[in-house]
Amino acid sequence: MAGWSEKVLDIDLSNKTYKTYPLDMEMARLFIGGRGLGARLLWDMVGPEVDALAPENVLIFTNGPLTATGYQTSNRFSVTTKSPLTGTILDANSGGFWGMQFKKAGYDVMIVRGKSEQPVWIEIKNDVIAFHDATELWGMRVFALTEKLGQNNNKRNVLCIGPAGENLSRIAAIMNDRERAMARGGPGAVMGSKNLKAIVVEGKERTEIHDPEQFKFLLYETRKLLAASPLTSQALPEFGTVVLMNIMNNIGALATRNHQQTQFEGAEAISGEELTEKYLVKNASCWACPIGCTRVSKTEKGEGEGPEFESTWAFGAQCGIDDLPAIIEANTLCNDLGLDTISTGSTIACAMELSEKKYMDSDLRFGRADQLAPTIEAMAYRKDVGADLADGSLRLGAKYGHPELSMSAKGMEMPAYDPRGMQGQGLLYATSNRGGCHMRGNMVGPEVLGLPKLIDRFQVQGKSSFVSLHQNSNAAIDSLVICKFTNMGVADEYFARVLSAVTGIHYDTGEMIRVGERVWNLERMYNLREGFTSKDDTLPPRLLNDAPTDGPSKGWVVKLEPMLKEYYRGRGWDVNGVPTPKKLADLNLDTL
């Protein structure tokens, strides 16, 4: 069938063998690819008896039917696994070039099971799969390793872990194409637990397109729409994602000093405007992306991709630091060591608060830019204070008797948006299936930027339907799998049309969103099977009880309970947040 390669590569590292077999095409029709297909496969493979860092956990790499077709932003791919940080289902996706190359190698899915006795790296050249000894590569950082293994953007692409993944940091990322990250939830630790250092791909196959004429037309239409939208043609290329810093601070929803405040007096100094004026070298793009939001920044210490808004916030406002060069360097260091920047920055912030309150004996203090780089190094190698921080803020807080100071949901550190000033974002964090995450239905569009239409950010009643809709839409886009920024210029309808043109299966917008809802419910079922309950759909006490004392969000806490009740009802779940049999049947999930 067009779009999909219809082929699964299944690798067992314990005995260094592999097999290939056909993809279940009914499964592909229902879950498309990327995050959806990964979730469906993980459901069958990894149950509650499996520890996330045990050989029985798997890494499932997936692309989608649009990948490598040349459709705008069709470069992304996913990894799905059980998270060593949260214990929930985890998928993380990334852009760059590797996903495109993986599809060209002829596979929709690659499953990596077991554990190699010795460090190993895998080389894939279409049907030729080779296992190489990685003993001498073990310990190498990401940038040097990527170069050594022959990264060549359009021909040969490297995916790997850094020292953080080797040392099983539960906030370790899998990196690809040097500085792209599958960051959240610790997939790098799962790869490290398998003694797998890198996967290099080269491919030559073309993705078959069912209706080339219609596809060409939609490609043209999408190009026009992206060029016409000021968001995708001007805002993102000119200032990148960091441009959000000032507006979030302006409205009093910029989490500051481990969420102790909602405005940061140093926001201007770490803003997108400042980055662009003083440190931007050039823009960069992922494969087949006309938007080009990637920044390449330079300080006295070197040059690197980024930083994105979230990374700048995590090392900036969240740590009370307004030194932009230090933040840029912290971001580059995390990429080189293979660490999730959001979790790393927020864990350092948690340690700073624990230390300032004398719950923890360390010299970490808010505002100390000089402490960023050494602390990050220590985390990746589990040395000194880093040994306590390497597994994220919840475990750190628990060790020192104050887990409530971890600004996380289900154990994953939340991003920059302080939900006391964005009620819908609070509900999003609390219900996100992979923990505190904005990429599962970011409410900054409707609650702040008026995209597609402004809704009152403090409104509680009726908010849950917006959150559900965004979650479903995002799950569908993650299953295609393309970049969510495309959606700022192009409506969901286009994605359904292009999916139909590529695969020959008719999807309308409603059906595509239904795929998203199916994925969301399956992820929920996975977490319930793992033992999570509605009690886990919550936020740190600070956000539920402590209102900011000044700024535009003064007096507000997240009013979670009424939103949650409404959300469960709206999703067709019972009062305990369990999908009803009818809902599961409606979504073709009743046979699981």
Add this chain to the structure above:
Amino acid sequence: MPIVKLYANLRKIAGTKELLITGFTVREVLRGLVEQNPLLGKVILEGENLRPHIVITLNGHNVVDMDVNVNEQDVVAIFPPIAGG
């Protein structure tokens, strides 16, 4: 006088981050701003209305009614189309 704060490419167009503009409503402040800097008007306004994706806040709260009152020392912040995640 109310303080007008500009962000992203609006700063380049206006040649400043911040201005003081007379006006008793957001609409009047915008009118004053555009009179002072017609180029900004082309970017922000489409006739009398805001262009799509322009965000204006008054003391950190999204402005939905352009005729809302503005007091001395109030901060009117104007953002061009911005996005991110």
